[in-house]
Amino acid sequence: MSTQDLLEISKQAFMYSFFLYCIAFIAFAVAVIGKSWRNRDPVRHERKWGRISFFISSVGLLGHLLYFGTRWAGAGRIPVSNMYEFMSFLSMMIMVAFTIVFLIYRKTLLGLFALPIAVIVMAYAAVFPAEVQPLIPSLKSIWLYIHVTLAATGESFFAVGFAAAFMYLLRTVNFDGKDKVDRRQKWWVEFTMFSIIMVIGFIVAVFAFRASGYQAVFTSQQITTDTAGQTTTKEDKVEYNLPPIVAPYNSKVESMQSFAGLDQPLLHAPSWVEGATAGRKLNTIVWSIVGGAIIYLLLRLLVRRPLGKLVSPLLKGLDPDDLDEISYRAIAIGFPIFTLGALVFAMIWAQQAWGRFWGWDPKEVWALISWLYYSAYLHLRLSRGFQGRKASWIAVLGFLVIMFTLVGVNLVIAGLHSYAGTN
Template sequence: MNFLEISRVAFMSAFLLYCAAFICYVVAVTGKTWRNRDPERHEAKWGRISFTVSSLGLLSHLVYCGTRWAYSGHVPVSNMYEFMSFLSMMIMVAFTVVFIIYRKILLGVFALPLAILIMAYAAVFPQDVQPLIPSLRSIWLYIHVTLAATGESFFAVGFIAGLMYLLRAVDFSATDRPGRRQKWWVEFTLFSIIIVMGFIVSVFAFRAAGYEAVFVQNQTTIDSQVEQDSTIEDKVIYNLPPIVGPHQSEPEQIQPFLGMTKPIFDAPSWMRGDTAGRKLNTVIWAILTGTVLYLLLRLILRKSLGSALSPALRAIDPDDLDEISYRAIAIGFPIFTLGALVFAMIWAQQAWGRFWGWDPKEVWALITWLFYSAYLHLRLSRGFQGRKASWLAVLGFLVVMFTLVGVNLIIAGLHSYAGTD
């Protein structure tokens, strides 16, 4: 068995161990409510088991990273699969650090699903090891990407604690207008997470079914030597049923799905790039599948997701959650600043001959940095604590996820080599 096979086994082992650890954390938190004998002892026992299992999962994740690194010869962060896998690993590292400091078992109930979700998202993308393109063959790959992911992982822990605070502090029985607005935004945040789950479910479901649709896209180019137009045919392959077809294309082969034998409409002309239609189609499927999943959960629970999760947090001190969220973001901010901005600009100067080029990923990295700068400024100078600070922590990580996911799916740029297949 070579390093690549070991890395694949280690990745799957980490995923399964995280799932098992999540179940153990749930048992640790909920078991004390239905056990009549010594609930504190039960929580302590299952808390130790949960942390041990999640630590074994992290160890397996580190083995994945090390063996893939040994096989490829470079740190595994060069495409979307590798980067998201690395990010989920660093979220577990950040969670482990925060857990050791604060010993809050309930954090595991929220941190593990986030790491699992990001690992599942990573598995959607091609997993083959490919040689680095010239612009990535630099020591700055190690520094820029790893530090940026590490900073974002602490932002993720801040998001988890902030969301937990809101679930703990928001009154889901309120009927006044401010109360309804708070409930709606908490529910929208949970719905946004379900949308990412919808993307994963839809991709894996149609991939398992072997679905494929092929389009022929005609592109006109001008030959400067003979001053004549020439037409080049490119094939665009969809692995999801084509609600949106590529711009100016003809279907070559479409497997019928629910009577759908052709796209409902084509991608608009302003969406440039041969994959623009496919990306828009993917976003639409993620929203549709996520909405179905959300409605199914609402039907099963017979209440909003926020109302269902809130009772589990009644025993936890909201001030502790507020402190955890702030400390995690305060740790992550300088790391993110160095990785995503300072070292990124140095690398950009070496690779592209300029420090800044208004590439979409660069712009959104700057937006992320400005947002967390404002968070820390408001927290320290204006006394933003509690609910206000928690809303900023939640919104900030949604900005991070759009930078990582939305920009790659929707906007094309120099960072498109990150692996949006």
């Protein structure tokens, strides 16, 4: 079988697994929400649809594994070297982690929260170029296999821990409460909802403008000064596929399609945002916020209540202690795997590739911050008795730190790991 055939099978398997995950999510929703339908035995209904849902998600996972294997064979290397491949692998490992935790605890409702995370991460992966790209020299190492796969596996268990912790909060927060504590809890739940929707907003915006063929091109001048004081000027062409709310610093429009009366960029990136593509990345962040805000406001207008309050009744039959235990166990499994992959083996690889174990690269710093954060979580949990709501909030915010490490650092901060960023 030719390389092209393998890559085509990989592409199709990716799409099939994505749609199967979406169907499985709907089936999990039927399993949970359908318990309230008339003339239904709730226990029997949930058990039946839970088995159907899990079967569909497992078939989707098999398709995802087929994607991974055929892309590996077609590319001649493990497919984790750019954002498309890494986020695809991460979504696959989230499903692996979900499958393991589900088989242990048999909580059908967990699928209603874990499946959307995997689907969103897959959709986010599809935003990036899917072409097989040659490895840069520093990536041609066995440590690519070890470092990246173990880091993603640890993060996938953090994702399941996040799902269970967020379910705990939705189950226990008093959305009808009027005192200061309840209002603060409700606000943070809504902020978490908005953070998730913001990623969805970005995905929707990218695919909508990609389908319309939108394009804007800027000529950007990059001025650099070397250690001897010599100044050099370099011109780069920067292509946008989202309307330029923020244009590159020190740039001029070469071509730009009009959108909703926007014929010129509204702003230029500040000078401290460095790099030829930095303005485009900043524009991406602005569109994520705008798209997320639009979707969130439309949902609020549609349901006429906070989204957390809308979802909370679905969890009334769950034992909060079980959710708390699932969250803790998932993070406890993921932490040592993340430690080995994101820190220990990463430092060994850094020594081989760059001649130092540590260099304060932004991705390295945020990986350390993530590790310290989850170290604090486990310490507080085991020695200080942090359980329930306190522990759940730490788990939820911890996964937001992980997502910023994976996504925000690539979009915002230039560094040695920028090869994993947008194309």
